[in-house]
Amino acid sequence: MTQTNHIGKAPNRVDGPLKVAGAAHYSGEFNVPDLAYGYVVSSPIAKGKILKIHADEVRALPGVLEVFSHENVPHLAWLDKSYKDQIAPGGSPFRPLHAPDITFNQQPIALVVADTFELARYAAALLRIDYEQEAHETNLEAKRTEGFVPGKGKAGFQPPPPPRGNPDKALANATHSIEAEYAHGAQHHNPMELFTTTVEWRGDGKITAYDKTQGVFNVQNYLTSVFGLKKEDCRVVNQFMGGGFGAGLRPQYSVFMAVLASLELKRSVRVTLTRQQMFSIGHRPNTLQLLKMGTNPDGTLASLQHHALHETSQFEDYTENIVNWSGMLYQCENVKLGYELAKLDIYSPQDMRAPGAASGNVGLEVAMDEMAYAAGLDPLEFRLRNYADRDQNVDKPFSSKKLRECYQQAAAKFGWETRSQEPRSMRANGKLVGMGMGGGVWDAAQKKSAAKAIISADGKLTVRSGTGENGTGTYTIMTQIAAETLGLPLEAVTFELGDTDQPEAPIQGGSWTAASVGTAVKDACDALGEKILKLAQKPADSPLKGAKYDDVEFVNGQLRLRLDHDQAVVLRDVLQASGETQLEADSSAQPNMAKQQPYSLHSHNVAFAEVEVDEDLGTIKVTRVVSAVAAGRILNQKTARSQVLGSVVWGLGMALMEETIMDHKFGRYVNHNFAEYHIPVNADIPHIDVIFVHEDDDIVNPLGVKGIGEVGMLGVTAAIANAVFHATGKRVRDLPILLDKLL
Amino acid sequence: MYPFTYSRATDVADAVRDKAGHDGSAYVGGGTNLIDLMKMNVEQPAHLVNVAKLPLSKIEDLPNGGLRLGATATNSDTAWNEQVKARYPVLNQAILAGASPQLRNAATNGGNLMQRTRCYYFYDIATPCNKREPGSGCSAIGGFNRVCGILGTSEACIATHPSDMCVALAALAPTVRVSGPHGERSIAFEDFHRLPGDQPELDNTLTEGELITSLDLPEKGFAKHFAYLKLRDRHSYAFALVSVAVGLEMDGDTITEARLALGGVAHKPWRDQSAEQLLKGQPATAETFGRVAAHVVANAVGRGSNDFKIELARRAIVRALKQAAEGQQVAGDVYLGGQ
Structure with a gap:
């Protein structure tokens, strides 16, 4: 060295x-001269038409520069493809201010631009809009039987592999079997930094957009095709970001609005969304999952069936890989995976940290726990008996896979051997104690x-x-x-x-x-x-x-x-x-395709969690988490550990508190603020041990790295849910596990 | 946010005069709630009278053995006050169970009483709400009402008062001193907040222009046997689903005097004096606690997503009474809540 x-x-x-x-300057901190401020007006209804926007009343206010809406927006690109960004799903992307139609609640329907932010905000409050309201449907339960199989549409989406073996027969003949439905509500990314775009007008139709985004080129391509700009006239910059988690993968309407106003007014413009509007830019979809599993006498999986249904908008078929992982994480000859969408009057969901995997992992790993109990096996032993050395979805070996070492090292660190199998058998400090585990798999992509x-x-x-x-x-x-x-x-x-x-x-x-x-x-x-x-x-x-x-x-x-x-x-x-x-x-x-092609490239993890549950009050305290990650070579032990710590926090949030509540009467999210959409705070977070199991892998890429931004979240949610079962004997299958579900 | 004018009052008379001189005006203390509501256009005062710097920030002994909490003393300064910690530890614990250190540093005692509900619909002007817009309807009834009330609700409103501090105050029963255009008066804490009835837009019994100047605690502080138990959806920085403040006086195992108040369940901090009477003279046993808890929630009404609060409140009362009887809690740096 x-x-x-x-x-x-x-x-x-x-x-x-x-x-x-x-x-470090964030997108809302570029204070260019002569800056105007735009404030977005959001629809208060879920479905209908705008009859009239009384914009003149507001334009008359001194200092108000313009009110943009479908009534006066200039001619922009016409074709859907002009609005499709790099990871747009199938369908027609949402076009802000394009038509009088309202297709989801909080849809941006106007932009008020003024000399000051305060004036723009005030003017937006005064803006009268006449609507014609139509009946909406925002409840996935109502669409249970109306699921459809989506097309390939979105980059990165893999339709589930076809069934293998004879899953139904194997299930019927299984020694032990389980069948259960799992659900979680919508969740929003909630990065601390609001979506903000500062567009600097450089004169002569040239702009620089300081935009909160996870992809400056994706935004540049979108802007050039929507607004007909030349690339050299449309620079997009984002050097720092106060959290993305996937919310910044697609160009958001804040950048559309700011660029529109800048080009029309020939002036620098900033648009910042409100916290409430941060709940109108995509989310992890409300998802229902049905799992069926059966085991052979030796505790190996005889059959594994996983079907998922989740919501999408009326205009796009947002897709994510929810069930595919279930055909890959464990060895099983009889597998059936299904995936459907249902259209609702909501905005399109959007990739959110470990999209698909985070959802599917909860179904799979809680079901594995249920199956282990049904088969009378320790949950870790059950997983070891079903360890997959090949990726059966594609029938290829893994380029590297040290999940077994993750299991062993994390279990040893956690003290899994001190756990007694029987639910409600462990107590401490007057509380029920539970220990649970879950593991996951994520792509190693280049x-x-x-x-x-x-x-x-x-x-x-x-x-x-x-x-x-x-x-x-x-x-x-x-x-x-x-x-x-x-x-x-x-x-x-x-x-x-x-x-x-x-x-x-x-x-x-x-x-x-x-x-x-x-x-x-x-x-x-x-x-x-x-x-x-x-x-x-x-x-x-x-x-x-x-x-x-x-x-x-x-x-x-x-x-x-x-x-x-x-x-x-x-x-x-x-x-x-x-x-x-x-x-x-x-x-x-x-990527070196020739080198990679014979292999399945994935990272893996396992999490062990301990909880204490107050049996009378239903309160849950996570007391310890041990997370082990096998993701090739770790470039920086400190930043990598921080990533996994953050992932554990995310997993805990998904397990115990995060949920965006839709009031179906209004078709509107009602807890769209940080007071009532609960993300974990310090007091919720226990001691977390992070273990990296090194893998030598020169197949994934010359650096041997697999990426760790998402894999660390997997397993955590299920480990906590399984620990709650172990503590209480109650199996909660709809997340989050709030205290009333244990009363 | 709507435009407003602003002034900073120099003394109480000046504040009262200033407010009376401006239609649609409001007093502002720490502003930790009002300013948020203004940003969301829920509140639209035309004029703000800043009272945070009025000389009302002292915490001092009263001749009757009680303690005066100045209206502009911050929640933090009140919680950490040595007298409060020693003599009224349930207040210390309740304050520390609420909000965050930053908010408690800014929030004033008077402002804490004036907090408005955290009902989802009250905060969202896109939805009807009788409290925000009388006559528009209650969206929480038949809607999502996890945070809403189960006791003393009306068909017009099922909102709750969100304060933790006020739940402990309800148990301690101070008087609220106010000054207004027609002079000074004292209001029993019990009578300060009101039930929604058919006027849910009114949170309290203050008359136009009245300003809280102090909270006068009686001598009795239940420092030996008390509990503040707060149940919520995360371990800090969340409003109570149910909270319970208890103060007991004990003679051996017998309860000689009791105070019992609940938060998160009603339009006002819910003190139940009939339950307190039931506790008096009774042994501090699980049987007693269970009987009293059942009494408190006997008339509770759930509205769907808050149905669980009835059972949760019952269990929380039992737990808090037990903790108080055993003298488990201590005033301290961190709210431990006995959970």
């Missing part, structure tokens, strides 16, 4: 000081990404890629990769992201950023390294004469032969001797 081996260590966030000092690396004569390296940073540690891990590749201290490296003027990177989602952008960063630095090697070999007496790039390494500011460390040159000397002020190199990294 050397001073410039950075990967796998635990450096602090390189952007931490900026954030602490308030010097997407095409580009990067540029530039080194100056004084040895300072700058690397750029237009990816995102939603608080996960992207700046830090990319800095580590670049610094290690060229043998530099972290302080000598600056990584820049979040700007469409940079090389293109995919949206930041799917846990693929470390693998995708990380590989591009490494490739760009290697390409630069090759140029540096050539320069170093120019002098007749170069100690590196004749060496190939593979023969050398960059370490501690030097370039040296791998096999003879004395044959070395100082990097800065090479650069200064070259007479160049700077050197640069580009990369475009793609």
